[in-house]
Amino acid sequence: MTINALERLLSGTFADPDVAAMLSVPTRSVVIAESLAGAEADLVAPLALGRRVAVVADPRTQAVLGGRVADALAKIGSVSPIILSPEPHADMETTAMVRETARSVDALVAVGSGTINDLCKLAAAQLGKPYIVFGTAPSMNGYTSISAAITDNAVKKSLAAKAPVGVFLDLTVLAAAPKRMIRSGLGDSLCRTTAQADWLMAHLLFDQPYRSAPFALLAEDEADLFGSAAALVTGDLTAMRCLARTLVLSGFGMTICGGSHPASQGEHLISHYVDMMADETCPKTFHGEQIGVTTLTMAALQHRMLADQPPQLSATAIDRQSVIDHFGSERGEECWREFAPKRLDDGRAAQLNARLVRDWSGIRQEILAILRPVAELEATLMMANCPTTPEALGWPPDLYGNAVRHARELRGRYTFLDLAVDAGVL
Numbered sequence: 001m002t003i004n005a006l007e008r009l010l011s012g013t014f015a016d017p018d019v020a021a022m023l024s025v026p027t028r029s030v031v032i033a034e035s036l037a038g039a040e041a042d043l044v045a046p047l048a049l050g051r052r053v054a055v056v057a058d059p060r061t062q063a064v065l066g067g068r069v070a071d072a073l074a075k076i077g078s079v080s081p082i083i084l085s086p087e088p089h090a091d092m093e094t095t096a097m098v099r100e101t102a103r104s105v106d107a108l109v110a111v112g113s114g115t116i117n118d119l120c121k122l123a124a125a126q127l128g129k130p131y132i133v134f135g136t137a138p139s140m141n142g143y144t145s146i147s148a149a150i151t152d153n154a155v156k157k158s159l160a161a162k163a164p165v166g167v168f169l170d171l172t173v174l175a176a177a178p179k180r181m182i183r184s185g186l187g188d189s190l191c192r193t194t195a196q197a198d199w200l201m202a203h204l205l206f207d208q209p210y211r212s213a214p215f216a217l218l219a220e221d222e223a224d225l226f227g228s229a230a231a232l233v234t235g236d237l238t239a240m241r242c243l244a245r246t247l248v249l250s251g252f253g254m255t256i257c258g259g260s261h262p263a264s265q266g267e268h269l270i271s272h273y274v275d276m277m278a279d280e281t282c283p284k285t286f287h288g289e290q291i292g293v294t295t296l297t298m299a300a301l302q303h304r305m306l307a308d309q310p311p312q313l314s315a316t317a318i319d320r321q322s323v324i325d326h327f328g329s330e331r332g333e334e335c336w337r338e339f340a341p342k343r344l345d346d347g348r349a350a351q352l353n354a355r356l357v358r359d360w361s362g363i364r365q366e367i368l369a370i371l372r373p374v375a376e377l378e379a380t381l382m383m384a385n386c387p388t389t390p391e392a393l394g395w396p397p398d399l400y401g402n403a404v405r406h407a408r409e410l411r412g413r414y415t416f417l418d419l420a421v422d423a424g425v426l
Helices: 005-010 040-047 059-073 092-101 114-127 171-175 179-190 192-206 213-227 237-257 266-277 287-305 320-327 329-342 346-368 374-383 397-410 416-422
Strands: 029-033 052-057 078-083 107-112 131-135 147-152 155-160 166-170
Touching: 005 029, 005 213, 005 237, 029 040, 029 237, 040 059, 040 131, 040 166, 052 059, 052 114, 059 078, 059 107, 078 092, 092 114, 092 147, 107 114, 114 131, 114 147, 155 266, 155 329, 166 171, 166 237, 171 237, 179 192, 179 213, 179 237, 179 287, 179 374, 192 213, 192 266, 192 287, 192 346, 192 416, 213 237, 266 287, 266 397, 266 416, 287 374, 287 416, 320 329, 320 397, 329 397, 397 416
Parallel strands: 029 166, 052 078, 052 107, 107 131, 131 166
Antiparallel strands: 147 155
8 A cells, every 4th residue: 555645754754855864743643534533532642741731722613623622631631621712813912821821731732723723832832831733624734834823013923833742633524614714725735836936946046945855745645636626625535635634744844844934935925914914894814715816926926037038136125114114113123124134235136147147047947847837726726616816805906916016025035026026027
């Protein structure tokens, strides 16, 4: 029987394509099964989390799975429920509440998806305690990453956190999640191509560190996932297993690299900008729904920039005051600290232009080799009835236009957004 990439990774037999070694991750157990009902205590007991655990959920995830998990774990130890408010926010204030409430326990048990997992992994890191997660929706790829997407001082950040000791995904529960959350997981998986292209471009142009390992982990499943997109929203457990494995492996790719570089680049910056700058008239959307749309934007921009002739860069025109004027004083100062180190002066622009002229053919071909056509990405989303345009998300054109132009100012990573603006294309 063929052993898949996840099984090889967990058993320590997945060869690292970058160095002569086997890949390893801190998570000790990942179980993806058609049903985990009745097996929860048996899955958790070998992890030796201690006698006292806090089970963290919100009212919805508590009803879906949290009560079942708490009842099962009560057979092997003491359980303290932490029920968050409906639709909790992944911010520093809520993290502090979880942290303080969980001080007396030995470990945290997250029951939920993106927000609850991020809150628990950051609180666990701050407390120096282990945590595990029972997923309730296949909505994002952060279950196994060591980063938490947390809003701090009105700025969305990717903060160093703690990897889970165990990840448990009941496919029947995942398949019963709201269809928008399933579509969100597909959208979050779509950005492998654009994130890899951004990261590889920064490596080839600036000699920044780059790893191919995260993408090798995903290579076996990507075509199957895209091909089964329509089945995801029909309750098909085979398609759901492929999505769940992809999300888990994408998170592990970030863990292996020590950050979100392989799964969060220009497409995520656009999404983060909208999260920060949209007003209350914008409808609520899921992170992965946003990433599906922003991935199409980034893919189109990347293909446009990878034309036969190399782009010609100029010194970065944006200064500190313009960033503050756009984002406001508090957020602007924080954005400026991130953005300032990657600004190009005349000398640096001239050096990069010389490299682009000399090496463009190789750079272009290497990046094109890892991209997927925009039409293929769009068709994948459409098969699952995912949003494919900003308008479908309820985003005003002015907001999205500003997001594409200004999102690069949020973070220090040099992406195709930067290349396009510095080349006068945006």
